[in-house]
Amino acid sequence: MELFSLIGNLAACLTTISFLPQAIKTIKSRDTQQLSLPMYLMFVAGVALWIVYGLHVKSTPIIVGNIITLMLSGSILMVKIKSTFGSKRG
DSSP: OOOHHHHHHHHHHHHHTTTTHHHHHHHHOOOTTSSSHHHHHHHHHHHHHHHHHHHTOHHHHOOOHHHHHHHHHHHHHHHHHHHHHHHTOO
């Protein structure tokens, strides 16, 4: 395997796996008070754009890593949105 392909795969694995503890904690506790809604909105949008870019350049590490990251960060975002707007109902 080419060195830069190995580096790309390792980078995709590390950045993707880094979201797993936060996703598990957020989904279990439903506590999103300390999470920034604008940050997660921008992050999820950026990850979606990375997927589009990965498809364009046909890069499997970019595509797969960001699809998994999108699922993890998207689940955190959904909990944050429900927590933020659901708690304001009277």
